Amino acid sequence: MIVDEKTKIDPTSAVEIRPGVWWVGWPDHDAGFSNNPYLIIDGDEVILIDPGSRLEEHWNWVRKKVESIVPIEKITMVIVHHQDPDLCAAIPLIEEIIGINNFEIVTSERTALFIPYYGVKTEVTTVDDGDEIEVGTSGRVLRFLTSPYLHFPGAIVTYDTKEKILFSSDIFGGFSVNWNLYADEYYAEAVKNFAQPYFPDKRHVENFLQKIEKLDIDLICPQHGSIIPKEHIPDVINALRDLEVGVWK
Numbered sequence: 001m002i003v004d005e006k007t008k009i010d011p012t013s014a015v016e017i018r019p020g021v022w023w024v025g026w027p028d029h030d031a032g033f034s035n036n037p038y039l040i041i042d043g044d045e046v047i048l049i050d051p052g053s054r055l056e057e058h059w060n061w062v063r064k065k066v067e068s069i070v071p072i073e074k075i076t077m078v079i080v081h082h083q084d085p086d087l088c089a090a091i092p093l094i095e096e097i098i099g100i101n102n103f104e105i106v107t108s109e110r111t112a113l114f115i116p117y118y119g120v121k122t123e124v125t126t127v128d129d130g131d132e133i134e135v136g137t138s139g140r141v142l143r144f145l146t147s148p149y150l151h152f153p154g155a156i157v158t159y160d161t162k163e164k165i166l167f168s169s170d171i172f173g174g175f176s177v178n179w180n181l182y183a184d185e186y187y188a189e190a191v192k193n194f195a196q197p198y199f200p201d202k203r204h205v206e207n208f209l210q211k212i213e214k215l216d217i218d219l220i221c222p223q224h225g226s227i228i229p230k231e232h233i234p235d236v237i238n239a240l241r242d243l244e245v246g247v248w249k
């Protein structure tokens with residue numbers, strides 16, 4: 001068991017970050033990069049968010065962690081926030097276990113176009129800005145928000161109204177060699193370094209920040225980097241505000 005000295009958590013295991021919500025990701029220390037799929041269980045609903053890579057050494061982490069909580073066969077829904085392989089490439093492996101059309105795939109219309117390119121046969125449900133779905137038995141509502149050009153035109157994020165979590169995909173992601181599961185006061189710099197080459201124009205960043213200002217957010221769960229607790233949310237929002245992005249020439 002590897003226990004993070006600061007947070008006293010073991011990142012080699014699934015970590016319950018809120019009741020019924022787990023981090024099931026893996027840190028890639030060599031690349032200074034973590035990939036962060038998340039699992040939500042609510043009644044019979046088992047939702048895997050941004051499942052990840054199909055590389056054996058990556059998928060084995062996710063699979064092992066999910067199975068420490070619930071059999072993979074119980075997954076009812078996979079949410080993917082855009083079409084990148086670090087989110088979507090594992091979907092055919094899930095299909096191999098569960099079967100085609102035995103779980104739901106939820107994403108945006110533009111992303112849905114590319115999901116079959118991974119060899120996925122399951123039908124895809126598409127959502128648009130502000131769409132909501134009720135899942136499970138607790139009255140949990142997931143709200144989808146578009147985040148155009150951050151970094152894909154059809155990118156979306158998910159807001160869990162029950163636990164007030166924003167699953168923000170690549171937004172608020174960070175490269176961090178000294179990775180911790182939870183962000184500290186230095187994480188805002190990692191967010192800047194990630195965003196600068198990745199997002200094309202600060203207008204899109206501003207639009208997104210305005211959109212999430214209306215939400216009551218307790219926790220931000222990005223697809224890379226560290227989970228951002230409430231006390232550091234203003235730091236990472238300020239880090240993106242007025243940031244020069246699209247810097248690669």
Ligand SMILES: [Fe+2]
Pocket residue numbers: 082084151170
């Ligand atoms: Fe991406």
Ligand SMILES: [Fe+2]
Pocket residue numbers: 084086087169170223224
């Ligand atoms: Fe990503």
